[in-house]
Amino acid sequence: MKRLYLRIWLAFLGILIAFAVLLAVSWWLLPNDYDAPRFNRVLSLLVAEALGPGTETPAEVQSRLARVTARMRGQVTVRAADGTLLAHVGPPLPWPRTGIERSGVIRMGGRGHVFAMRLDDGRVVLVHAGHRPRRQGLLLAIGLLLLTTAIGSYFAARQMTRRLERLRAGVNALGQGDLAARVAVEGGDEIARVAESFNDAAARIERLVSAHRNLLANVSHELRSPLSRIRMALELLESSVRPELRARLARDVTELDALIGELLLSSRLQAMPDTQRAEVDMLAVCAEEATEFDATVSGTPVVLQGDERLLRRLVRNLLQNAQRYGEGSEIEADVASDGRTATLRVSDRGPGVPVGDEERIFEPFYRPRGAPETGQGFGLGLALVRQIAREHGGDVVYRRRDGGGSVFEVTLRLRHAQAGQSG
């Protein structure tokens, strides 16, 4: 697709060329003496007077003609109404083929302009002044005009669309997460209105996201402050007081804290994914996270551009899931790459997901059909895995494992352009 400014410019240029061509054609075609008949009439009377009444001998006409033309260059020929040569200065000019019925400028092939004037007595005076016609000069002028306007209109079109491009850059920047991105409002036309609307929308989005961020920070603060107190109070309790209950309470605090963390993370990923991109070795991340779950790690080192904190969370959630529902079977994590995407598979030999729930398990707080209310739900773990995978240009799917068990297969783009980024 052509760039907009080029299209505007070409349209402009097209119109201009058509105008110039029409101008030139009409200049060539239209008679240019249509406004001069009166002047020509007076002129013909004067010429007739100078040449004599018409009764002279050719010699007398020749001598009068020589006297009149003594101080001019060029050719002058006088012919009788029937074309007979009466007198001439310079080589005689031929009888014009057309246009002799009226006086004025007649173009004669190959010889430039010849003025032909019919006098009242029928005689015809032909004058060739010898100078070049000025039509080429006019064509040159039209050409120059065309060139100047073409260059001028190019810059005008460029100027108009440059503002559109600046607008586009602003929209892109906003799309990439720069919420402070605004564009300059130039002029008062439609583009300026669009720029204003964009700025208003961007300001609203920034306010909303900022409010959301504050809300999350406050929710986190309000929930975690009492948790901190509970955790601290537990530590200060006499160690003789029901140690198993204290340990249980401490675990609950940790679990609640983890849940708050996941809720906040999920909410943040939905509202304002501002992931930090850096090189992450997925195999190394798996090896590190696997130590907590006693999982076997295999594969090849795969380095991708991603948010290490989120990718760790993704691996941890999958391993945690396999540990919780794998019924003590061996957990395996494998990392591979095909050059464009990294594939992470976490497998176990547990009972697997109920048939028909293969997609539902990625919903937040999924609970298997018929599971008791008091039983442990799946929480946000797998929903977060999906969010994080999608944030990295990939996804996660559930597959049944040959011989029984589950495989969670995550694909991640090695180099992922963030949403809204062009090119």
Place this chain on the structure above:
Amino acid sequence: MVPMLLMIEDDRELAAMVAEYLGRYGFEVRVASTAREGLAQFRRESFAAVLLDIMLPDGDGLDVCRTLRAESDVPVLMLTARGEPADRIVGLELGADDYLPKPFEPRELLARLKAVLRRGRGSSAPRDLLVFGRLELDRDARSVSLDAEPVPLTGYQFDLLWVLASGAGRVMTRDMLMDRLKGHEIEAFDRSLDVHVSRIRALIEDDPKHPKRILTVRGVGYVFAKAQD
């Protein structure tokens, strides 16, 4: 002398409990519940370290951290319940020595506090130092310490550990390791790499059978864990 700490925290109940808890381990804790009060108290007395909450009623803990850093080298440990990962980065960039999200394990608070006190901020000369939680590697001194206790390693073992640790978070294949340890010709046998790794593990891992620092990736090589302790 009892090390004195300043805790700038608006949650008075929590601050009181932290003071009681740390008191058991020989610290004296002064509590300020606003940024202004905290800075005033900091300027009046001398403290071994500052525990700084990030959300204060009269300002941002990050600003307090900036001010503290401009005025002194005192170790700063930031606490936050805000849950913004960006806070951690900003806090550490502003010169905080460590960062602990709420709710924290009291024992972790104690361990981190001891670590920042031990490290101090005295030497301003940049040292080739790698710190992974309780483990510290000093390239200039060619020494390794765990919980401030020196770990006896041979020259080759130190180099091996340094190569692994400086590539923390990346899987190092056996070839890469052999390549980077070329100088040590006597020990260039492939198997000896595993032997040395297990010796290093015996010295720096809490449970060498379930290593958390140097991890094996079967058939590929080793990875030094980035996130430890």
